[in-house]
Amino acid sequence: GAVVSQHPSWVICKSGTSVKIECRSLDFQATTMFWYRQFPKQSLMLMATSNEGSKATYEQGVEKDKFLINHASLTLSTLTVTSAHPEDSSFYICSATDVWTSGSFDEQYFGPGTRLTVT
Amino acid sequence: EDKVVQSPLSLVVHEGDTVTLNCSYEVTNFRSLLWYKQEKKAPTFLFMLTSSGIEKKSGRLSSILDKKELFSILNITATQTGDSAIYLCAVLNTGTASKLTFGTGTRLQVTL
Numbered sequence: 001g002a003v004v005s006q007h008p009s010w011v012i013c014k015s016g017t018s019v020k021i022e023c024r025s026l027d028f029q030a031t032t033m034f035w036y037r038q039f040p041k042q043s044l045m046l047m048a049t050s051n052e053g054s055k056a057t058y059e060q061g062v063e064k065d066k067f068l069i070n071h072a073s074l075t076l077s078t079l080t081v082t083s084a085h086p087e088d089s090s091f092y093i094c095s096a097t098d099v100w101t102s103g104s105f106d107e108q109y110f111g112p113g114t115r116l117t118v119t
Numbered sequence: 120e121d122k123v124v125q126s127p128l129s130l131v132v133h134e135g136d137t138v139t140l141n142c143s144y145e146v147t148n149f150r151s152l153l154w155y156k157q158e159k160k161a162p163t164f165l166f167m168l169t170s171s172g173i174e175k176k177s178g179r180l181s182s183i184l185d186k187k188e189l190f191s192i193l194n195i196t197a198t199q200t201g202d203s204a205i206y207l208c209a210v211l212n213t214g215t216a217s218k219l220t221f222g223t224g225t226r227l228q229v230t231l
């Protein structure tokens with residue numbers, strides 16, 4: 001149980017285009033999903049926290065107009081990188097917490113990640 | 120700003136060696152400290168530590184937390200090549216969003 005999927009697993013796009021990444025909780029409902037970015041040989045940096053049905057909370061330094069997050073249901077959150085540039089090339093990972101454990105340790109289940117390359 | 124620092128940044132050992140990975144933190148509203156193993160894709164959960172001095176153990180891996188000195192160690196005994204990975208330490212705060220702050224990671228390579 002507690003499987004999180006991401007689609008696509010990798011994507012190459014041209015500079016100036018937009019890319020949408022999907023994060024799905026396959027066998028549980030997720031009240032909260034998190035989006036992380038990981039550059040080569042660096043750790044995971046939290047970009048934003050996404051709660052179902054409300055606006056995402058972005059970390060300091062993350063442009064909300066560039067990284068659009070939508071969490072329309074308890075099983076799906078999307079991250080859209082708008083007007084992508086080469087410096088946006090990175091590994092994007094989402095995680096989700098199970099609504100039934102809310103209030104206790106909200107273990108985060110991680111997706112497999114999406115590798116974005118902007119040319 | 121919450122801060123998690125891991126050391127060493129990278130480590131190369133021979134199969135069979137024992138390694139100790141360190142994690143220190145400075146966070147407000149500390150709740151728990153977690154260890155993850157990351158190979159080529161997303162991190163996989165190893166341990167969650169909430170109380171000081173209580174060792175968590177899983178096979179050849181063990182970990183302990185010191186909340187007074189604000190650090191944790193992860194020990195791996197009799198290392199194998201399959202232990203080669205990045206080991207991430209993260210701190211969970213007490214906010215409702217259960218936000219994780221990750222450390223820099225330790226890249227472990229186990230050679231034959």
